[in-house]
Amino acid sequence: MKKLMLGNEAVARGAYEAGVMVATAYPGTPSTEITENIAKYDDIYAEWSPNEKVALEVAIGASIAGARSICSMKHVGLNVAADPLFTVSYTGVNGGLVIMVADDPGMHSSQNEQDSRFYAMAANVPMLEPADSTECKELVKEAFRISEEFDCPVIVRLTTRIAHSRSIVELGEREDISLREYRKDPGKYVMMPAMARARHVEVEKRMKRLGDFSNQATLNRIEWGNRDIGIITSGIAYQYSREAFKDASFLKLGMVYPIPEDLIREFAAEVETLYVIEELALFLENQVKQLGIKVTGKDVLPVVGELSTGMLKEKLLGQGPEPGCSTEEKVPVRPPVMCPGCPHRGVFYVLKQMKLTVTGDIGCYTLGALPPLGSMDTCVCMGASIGMAHGMEKARGREFASKTVAVIGDSTFIHSGITGLIDIVYNNGTSTVIILDNSITGMTGHQHNPVSGYTIKGEPAKQVDLVKLAQAIGIERVRVVDPYDINEFEKVVKEEVSVDEPSLIISKRPCALLKGVKFEGPLRINKEKCKICRICMRIGCPALVDKGSHIEINETLCGGCGLCTRLCRFDAIEKAGDLNEKC
């Protein structure tokens, strides 16, 4: 059967067909749908882990126990999982172990543009890179074979345009793979210095064998065309190059580490001009240059952002786009916004009113940094808000801490915030931390987490009790507040920043997009009562529109959360339908 599948969905299918038994992940765009789709297969155990490090450790455990296992994450997640990665490279595997990492060139939904291919090189782990959904499925299956044959984890790297593009996939059957025997083997699995030294030698031997394999693997193929131009490329860059250079010769790499050195030499010798076309850093290019081969690549192409067919045509072939429709009109930008009814909105309104320094974190609430709320000072990585608030206090003193708060989501707090909070308590900090508990992982499309009370398969689970957790690590001041009640919220924040000890404020309200969340229905502005003072506009709700002569509520967007009514001093915002003209 043929199906149109998202790259991520095809990866899930590949895992299923490869007989995977255990799949773990922490959600992160553009990787999330891999594990969401794996969870739909009853034959596979799947979990959202608290973070990528735990996710990889679980997958390693499953692999050593004899099961084929897969662990998925976005590029920055691999930084979190880097610790186990570098050592599982030494221990090797029992059942095959595949690590999926999805890079985000162009930063559609990320805080940096790192090139994860360097992890393969640094950790001595082979890396494959598919160029469409069919390859996503096939390369995942191949990755499991390589993992078991060479006794090592295998990384499969995607980029946004592969992960989030649909193309046609032919479905296959699930392989009948049984658990491998589990054998206690401290020399292989207990990485203390004496054992690890021996294993490192094995790792280097393995990489040599993998280098030979790369030269012969069908994963790397030459597509001969016109020999004036030869192009070495992989992944999405292959697709752009194919479209821009119809007649050129290609060395298309499915295995990007280790590279097939002999094959590259052979290819380079046959073509007149050699290009290396890759997104982001000079990963392939520098390796090819090290072979003493002359290439054109990043001397012409950018290391920043995505490539495109048009860009290749322009920069390498000197063909600019033909003029089509165009507009001189100034088109206002449309940045993302928090949804109407979002529980975070009230929080950031209060923080802005109080003119606090706000160390922020990763999630929908990072949008609190944009106008008109504009109340976030920093955002670095998962969990950083807490440690950074503490660092600011240690640098600038208690007085500064009384004007600073850290803001972090529930899922992000579980991921990497807990240790930061322990640091504050342990090292006599006085920071105030606000957990935005909206009972879900919002930005990535609503995944469950240890606070939400459900597993990835929707089964009920124990919920982390954030209040008890804070008390257990030594925080004596824990407050739970409803962020819709902005007056109460402001009062609580004032009290907590002024005390000489650490405090935790839990802002509790479910995400407005969750199924069970119901509002009263849209509101409207009573033009007779409205004095056009524009206070309501300060919360930045997309349903509230400044028409110049009057303020209006867009009834198709407004759910009726009522936040704006709490700001209006003239009682001018009322339920739509109360006025006759509405009916």
Added chain:
Amino acid sequence: MKNVNMIIVGVGGQGTLLTSKIIGNAALKESYHVKVSEVHGMSQRGGSVITYVKLGSSVDSPLVEKNEADIIIAFEKLEALRWIEYLKKGGSLVVNDQQINPMPVITGREKYPDNIIEKLRHMCGYEKVIAVDALKIAKELGNTRVVNLVLVGILARLMPFSKEIWLESIKESVPTKYYDVNKKAFEVGFGLM
């Protein structure tokens, strides 16, 4: 088999992803080679979103370049204006005559351009711009979420697929209990042309 390049633009959350899924599946049923490229994540929160659909006998890059789109489907008119450079000369624009203000307009810092539809017609040719108030039609059908199916109905007239294939694809892409209202919306759009 003629290649057709398309982009679907709108505001995150408007249902552009379902639309591209329906088109993609219909193309597959008609034995086209097809690629669809979507945007997930942050911009789905009310930002400007674009989905690319390419079909033909063979497709390499999943992305449509500037001046390459045979068809643009715009769920919102400012978004039509934003992405109009993607339309090739002689291409068709299906635009939902709906205004959703972006934040700089909401806060009064910038102005929402006037007469967008007129300007688009001027740019691309009068008969090439098909404007429709799909939200109004959807409201009349009792479900504001079927805006996308009205637009798909119009698109169906511009595409070489049979109507049966469209309906099959819709049936497979929407929850069973909403099939009837989605089908109705499609029929209204189909009947407009």
